[in-house]
Amino acid sequence: MATRGKEKIITVLFWLSALVITAILAGIIGYIVVKGISAINWEFISQPPSRAGKEGGISTTIIGTIYLTLVALLIAVPLGVGAALYLEEYGRKNTMFGYVLKLTAETLAGIPSIVYGLFGFVFFVIFLNMGWSILSGGLTLAIMILPTITRTSQEAVIAVPQEYRSNSFALGATKWYTIKRLILPAAAPGIITGIILSAGRAVGESAAVLLTAGSSLGMPLNITDPARTMAVHLYILAIEGISMERAFGTALLIIVLILIINYLANWSVRKVVRQ
């Protein structure tokens, strides 16, 4: 029964690995919560930073983060969903174009964010003269999250039962009408999950944003205004040693934001499952 003994050891090792993962997560989150909770109060959330972040809150960076993420989504969602519909509903998946698109999406998904940052800097900021702005950052982020949105939308559209289409066509509906009235509503929860997950990526991004949206502490009002996101603010606070207390507070708020985003994503997944 030597194998039984060995298998017991292996079982222990397997569970140990899960324990390590859990401990890492709990360690990181726990540490940041413990160190960051004291920094957080209403002032911290509602006041703009002053003296380079040494004093005041982080309100402008919260606004900057949300603003930038919304702009990125506004650009990427129509393009991503449109691409998914074109590939799946217009039957272009198995053409040469479909294959090229698939490779493109995979490549885009793998490009490191710093390369996006470099590209956004030379193309949007300098070449198109948009300057460091929400617009430059939003466009750069939009390209970054496009593959995720396209892929999740594709999956959501594929999952819509084929009968919907044949029945709708049999009733004389046009393709676009079928898409608009049947397929998009049925696929919506899946698409929304993809959008929420992309939003998470946009919120957490720092390297690309630093090079394209800048690091200005001012309140971004116009789309042409530069902005500092929470992630960039955390980077600057920590690396410059400006205020560790505020750095922990910012880190904690980012994690809370990501938690909310994950919760929303799971919630919409559950909705899909129920369907």
Place this chain on the structure above:
Amino acid sequence: MKKNKLSEGLVEILLRISAGASVLAIIIITVFIFYKGIPLIAKVGIIDFLFNLKWVPTNGSFGIGAMVIGSLAVTFCSLVWSVPLGIMTAILMAEIAPPKLADVLARFVELLAGIPSVVYGFFGLIVIVPFIRNHLGGVGLSVLAGAIVLGIMILPTIINISRDAILAIPKEYKENSLALGATHYQSIFRVILPAASSGIITAIVLGLGRAIGETMAVLMVTGNAAVLPDSLLAPVRTMTSNIVLEMGYAAGDHQAALFATGTVLFIFIVILNLAVSISMKAGTENGN
């Protein structure tokens, strides 16, 4: 009727444009990254640029050899511990743990994936670096610190993709194996894992790609000395760190050299991705 047809056509064109956008994006990215980087590589010579260990950009010496090795060293060291841990967790979640517990673990992994890299870098800087300095010696900012932080960051990629690969194996394999008198573990190690191996390799390669491309977290914990590291505790600079580190003050050829570093990184990642997608395609064609 005619109007209907017209709008249908218009919709198709619009959708076609949105599908084309990502192709266009990759073309422009490629053009601009190459346009900014290639001239300097040509000027310095590709061999010299990639393998020369001397990086004194203000003095006209552009060799990113130390950074290429640095990137590979940190990435390799991170894979050494995160791959076994990640695959074991994936097996546990797919095969051993009760489904409810596996779901909880999946949530944890999802959360781990959601934490931004700056937060990892921050945590590394505040907790891991001082720990290494105080308990293992050296400066703390080191290959080891980078490998620990990067390893944590790529765990979700490795776990999720391996788990999907394992779950995709037909459950008949396991039934048949059990019916032949194999134990659960024998079934896992001798049938399920070999069958899932191409998916698991994909997971590792994508994790590797993510590790090579990671910037902010690595920058914050590795010390960034542009020399070949001689031990795990020595500081090291990666290609990605090199770009962010010096972008601020670089001008002229120096700036071009940073773009050239980006070009090298870009080419490397694209090759890695193409290799994965082509081998996956071959995999699906070979399989049942």
Place this chain on the structure above:
Amino acid sequence: MKTKLECKEVKVFYKDFQALHGIDMDIFENRVTALIGPSGCGKSTFLRTINRLNELIEGTRTEGEIYLDEKNIYSNEIDVVALRKKVGMVFQKPSVFPMSIYENIAYGPKIHGIKNKGKLDSIVEKSLVAANLWQEVKDRIHKPAAGLSGGQQQRLVIARVLAVEPEVILMDEPASALDPISTSKLEELIGELKKQYTIVIVTHNMQQAARVSDFTGFFLNGFLIEYSKTNDLFVNPHDKKTEDYITGRFG
């Protein structure tokens, strides 16, 4: 005629649903026993109680006793792995492992500790011969098994079972995915195998049951309605429900 398996009051529950309501059945050595009945009647569930494969499904509970050679396989001392070595199983869809033909067959013996190359070679050949597959594949046993036809794959799976030298072979609709020629080859093989093994086969096809089996049991809604010699059951059914089923009035 020796009783190989003696089943007493076998009940299976999936969570709240009772799939089997107390099955009593004796299965005889070196005979083919067919289990027939409409979909969802419990025949496959019953088959899987014999090698305790039902336990893999979350929320399954089994009650009752099954004696294999007078030992209760549901008692605590029983080693499930050893049981499954004695009771082999062939599934509906042939599931060859993604490895060579040779490795597929050698899988079981290797797991049970045989490492000697020569011994493995002879087991592989013997099993393939016994499964009537040797002639067709002997030149390519180191090629991937996925390259075989459906019928060949099913015989390969049988050879793989034979390689562990079981005493009982369970077959769960083994021909349902096969073409008529492959099916008749399989039925021929079953006829030969029963000289050495005790075979229990679940089938949808009543002609098949009539052709290959010595005994037949008719299942309906989790009950064993009728169990007798195949000839008796088909020619002279005692129960109205059996008669309705075999004459095609429902199902």
Place this chain on the structure above:
Amino acid sequence: MFNRKKYFHYFILGSLLFMSLAVIGCGGSEKKDTANQGQSGELSGSITIAGSTSVQPFSEVLAEEFMTKYPGTEVNVQGGGSSQGVTAVVSKTADIGSVSRELKEEEKAENLKEYTLALDGIAIAVNPANKVEGLTLEQLKNIYLGNITNWSEVGGSDADITLVNREAGSGTRGAFEELVMGEDTISDKAIVQNSTGAVKTIIESDKNAIGYISLAVTDDKVKAVKIEGIEATADNIISGQYKIARPFIYITAEEPRGLAKAFIDYALSDEGQAIVVEEGAISKTLK
């Protein structure tokens, strides 16, 4: 199957899409040019300052005060680095650039207007726990050459020196190399960080570290050592006795007008210089 003509269409349509987005972008950024003085003399509009991370904290505080003084104006402050400051001004991405070193010859060729905001001493900083109080220029140079690797060689305890350096191209590093290293290069074994704050953070936490940082950010968490017996103070820098110092410069592409001019005037005024001194730099005009 796949039709080349169709492809061309995708390309054209896609390009149009991107171009139109680009036009929106440019259209938006032109608003900056409206940043002129209104008829009543009231200031409005927005400007962007970009460049040296060493100057950034000063600019941020100046901008904050400036905006309170002139409501309706907006001054955006970016980091990026000295060279990006020059690039940004030349490419009109920013209205004012900030540089923390002397301009290079090729940069001077761009016809930039320069305004010296302040002087900044470069402090040689060690951990407060370090016993070493002073170094000669020769010792400092040998430490950075990698010839001296242990604190005991310069009167400290027996411990390896953690050498901290700035990245190539940094204004602070440029000044340090010019004033301390001469023609020789810094050991490549040194840790490299890309900001003053990051260097300071390391020195605070590693008791064997040495680095050079802006005097402005030096506080009691690090110790500035005497060089050749001279302490790094404002007086010693203005008098020229403490030799390791560099200028903070604002630059513009042409003669500044409107809001940009108002901001530079404000920064150079006594009020602005007081803020600069308050934040730790050395004013040429104000003590």
